[in-house]
Amino acid sequence: MFIDHIRILAKAGDGGDGIVSWRREKFVPQGGPDGGDGGAGGNVILVVDHSTDNLRAYHYDPKLVAENGRHGGGRRKTGRGGKTVIGKVPPGTVVYRSTAATTADAVAMERSDEGIDLEPVVDLTEDGQRFVLCQGGQPGKGNWHFRTPTNRAPTEHTLGTPGEQGVFYLELRRIADAGLVGFPNAGKSTLLGKLSAAKPKVASYPFTTLQPSVGVVEFPGFRRCTVADIPGLIEGAHANRGLGHEFLRHITRCRVLLFVVDMAAVDGRDPVSDLEVLRREIKEYDEELSRFPWKIIANKMDLEASADNLAAFRLRFPKTEIIPISADQGTGIDELRHILDNEVGHRPTG
Ligand SMILES: Nc1nc2c(ncn2[C@@H]2O[C@H](COP(=O)(O)OP(=O)(O)OP(=O)(O)O)[C@@H](O)[C@H]2O)c(=O)[nH]1
Numbered sequence: 001m002f003i004d005h006i007r008i009l010a011k012a013g014d015g016g017d018g019i020v021s022w023r024r025e026k027f028v029p030q031g032g033p034d035g036g037d038g039g040a041g042g043n044v045i046l047v048v049d050h051s052t053d054n055l056r057a058y059h060y061d062p063k064l065v066a067e068n069g070r071h072g073g074g075r076r077k078t079g080r081g082g083k084t085v086i087g088k089v090p091p092g093t094v095v096y097r098s099t100a101a102t103t104a105d106a107v108a109m110e111r112s113d114e115g116i117d118l119e120p121v122v123d124l125t126e127d128g129q130r131f132v133l134c135q136g137g138q139p140g141k142g143n144w145h146f147r148t149p150t151n152r153a154p155t156e157h158t159l160g161t162p163g164e165q166g167v168f169y170l171e172l173r174r175i176a177d178a179g180l181v182g183f184p185n186a187g188k189s190t191l192l193g194k195l196s197a198a199k200p201k202v203a204s205y206p207f208t209t210l211q212p213s214v215g216v217v218e219f220p221g222f223r224r225c226t227v228a229d230i231p232g233l234i235e236g237a238h239a240n241r242g243l244g245h246e247f248l249r250h251i252t253r254c255r256v257l258l259f260v261v262d263m264a265a266v267d268g269r270d271p272v273s274d275l276e277v278l279r280r281e282i283k284e285y286d287e288e289l290s291r292f293p294w295k296i297i298a299n300k301m302d303l304e305a306s307a308d309n310l311a312a313f314r315l316r317f318p319k320t321e322i323i324p325i326s327a328d329q330g331t332g333i334d335e336l337r338h339i340l341d342n343e344v345g346h347r348p349t350g
């Protein structure tokens, strides 16, 4: 399952209380103060980890709760600090905080465009980057702390302060360098399988892929890029037909769009108008998305009708790079890899 946005509840640990206590020893009738300080509450920290590519872990457990600090003890014993809790996130995670008045209010709301107010908190991009999402509470002071030359028996002490908490939204800004976009059955999953070690499901019926999967494509010299296999779009996607918005949202999270077209269009469709429909859907969903760099992958060139359609494409889209391939036979894949390396290849970060 590919999870690219999720709501989580985070709570840092409370600080432990300082206590009031008196020294008790044999033959010392009036022992002085010896109440120890509390321990600090644990922090909630997010750490960027490039070995994860999505937010699935939080789908199963959408909570990050750090341990409370312990209360102080007699004999000036300081309470143990609460353990920090660390949440791993993939590079490109954007964090928002709900501005609802209380945690309960925030949890009661579902994210929608108008319903809920969010403020951006941090953009986590670099492998190893750390961010304190919720600060643990301060420890309280024991009465031992308050002794003075004039007050040898203070009953003062302070309580620990509560740890910070909040409802946060984690969102993946980028799921991959390149995204495979196309109608169902165009051969996107077959292509991802050829380019990378990913093993997406391939079948001769539409909507085989319902969750994007991301494969790593490796180039010479330790370079690489990531490619996302995005579920097929259909006409009306911009108006949310066929899970359109869900799928289109994934596309906004890629740097380069590779439009995979079934050039043979055996079922009587016209591949040129297929691509025009796709381009229009994307533009109507998000004007900016239509300005992303894009290329055409003319797939299924092993089939008969494809050659004529390729000629038609070159006339209709003279300024766009067209890469003829057969994902099934593996032809044109080296050329495509070369283009990908030039366009989005990079050394792994971290
Ligand atoms: N002849 C031929 N068939 C291909 C080629 N590439 C893919 N196919 C076939 O086309 C069908 C669909 O392939 P998929 O890779 O599942 O297509 P998809 O775009 O991922 O489809 P959805 O996940 O449903 O959106 C399968 O039967 C593939 O074997 C190709 O280059 N040539």
Ligand SMILES: [Mg+2]
Residues within 6 Å of the ligand: 188, 189, 190, 200, 201, 202, 208, 209, 229
């Ligand atoms: Mg597929």
